[in-house]
Amino acid sequence: MRGTEAGRYGEGLFRPEETGEADRIDLGALAYDEVSTARLAALGAGPGWSCLDVGAGTGTLARWLLESAGVTAVLAVDRDTRSLDADRTPGLSTLTADITAPDFAPGRFQLVHARFVLMHLRSWRRMITKLASLVAPGGVLVLSDAVDLTTAGAPATPYTTVMRAMWHGLRQSIGTDISWVPDCPYLLREEGLSRVAAEIHVPPLVPGSPLSGFWADTWDRARDAMLATGQVDAARIERAGRELSSDDCAGLSPGMLTAWGWRTEEAVRDGHI
Numbered sequence: 469m470r471g472t473e474a475g476r477y478g479e480g481l482f483r484p485e486e487t488g489e490a491d492r493i494d495l496g497a498l499a500y501d502e503v504s505t506a507r508l509a510a511l512g513a514g515p516g517w518s519c520l521d522v523g524a525g526t527g528t529l530a531r532w533l534l535e536s537a538g539v540t541a542v543l544a545v546d547r548d549t550r551s552l553d554a555d556r557t558p559g560l561s562t563l564t565a566d567i568t569a570p571d572f573a574p575g576r577f578q579l580v581h582a583r584f585v586l587m588h589l590r591s592w593r594r595m596i597t598k599l600a601s602l603v604a605p606g607g608v609l610v611l612s613d614a615v616d617l618t619t620a621g622a623p624a625t626p627y628t629t630v631m632r633a634m635w636h637g638l639r640q641s642i643g644t645d646i647s648w649v650p651d652c653p654y655l656l657r658e659e660g661l662s663r664v665a666a667e668i669h670v671p672p673l674v675p676g677s678p679l680s681g682f683w684a685d686t687w688d689r690a691r692d693a694m695l696a697t698g699q700v701d702a703a704r705i706e707r708a709g710r711e712l713s714s715d716d717c718a719g720l721s722p723g724m725l726t727a728w729g730w731r732t733e734e735a736v737r738d739g740h741i
């Protein structure tokens with residue numbers, strides 16, 4: 469499937485028209501929005517800012533930027549903007565586009581943001597360069613993607629086995645790759661961005677929490693890809709689901725690494741960018 473349309477996020481897996489897909493994205497947003505919004509606020513998102521959110525999903529962060537941070541404008545881009553278009557928040561524009569297309573050039577922005585998007589793109593490295601080029605002088609690029617800190621030494625419980633099979637299956641089917649994510653701050657430096665920093669948040673797997681629901685839904689959707697790895701069978705996936713919803717799941721959830729870097733006015737003036 470590699471390189472074919474069926475082998476891409478939203479086509480081979482996680483199709484937006486599937487019942488419940490927007491709800492699955494919302495569960496992920498519920499688990500991580502608090503951390504993302506705290507970081508965006510600390511970076512100064514506010515009045516006067518024009519923002520680009522690529523792979524904006526259901527638009528929870530685009531709406532927060534406008535309604536709570538008070539930014540001036542947000543362009544929310546996704547291959548499927550149905551959830552975004554359902555909302556008429558003042559200042560919100562939407563664009564239905566494939567961000568990997570060579571002619572994707574939406575302009576320059578004070579904030580360029582992408583969360584849980586680049587990890588799903590085979591062209592993630594080229595996309596970091598592309599997104600950095602969309603940051604206006606004085607602006608900031610903020611990228612969040614998944615990290616999985618489960619070590620090779622963690623016990624092989626149904627949960628850990630299934631989570632490993634999920635990453636393997638997603639890699640084989642749609643090309644999802646999180647191996648580069650811890651290097652993201654260095655990659656932002658390579659793009660000539662300054663004052664680069666990063667943080668990791670790993671929320672707890674509490675039964676009944678949005679995060680536990682997100683992983684259960686994700687396993688449901690990725691089930692065939694997980695089975696195709698040969699690392700798990702249906703019974704093990706079912707046992708992992710029970711472990712996830714029990715009080716005794718000691719498993720460490722995958723977390724989110726957020727890295728950011730600024731395009732300084734000086735670097736632009738001196739021709740370094």
Ligand SMILES: C[S@@+](CC[C@H](N)C(=O)[O-])C[C@H]1O[C@@H](n2cnc3c(N)ncnc32)[C@H](O)[C@@H]1O
Nearest residue numbers: 477497523524525546547565566567568583584
């Ligand atoms: C895991 S969801 C994350 C949604 C949102 N950023 C969030 O964190 O809540 C990934 C999103 O990226 C979008 N996406 C994936 N590949 C894309 C592409 N090539 N061009 C535009 N959007 C894409 C999907 O449609 C989906 O909405």
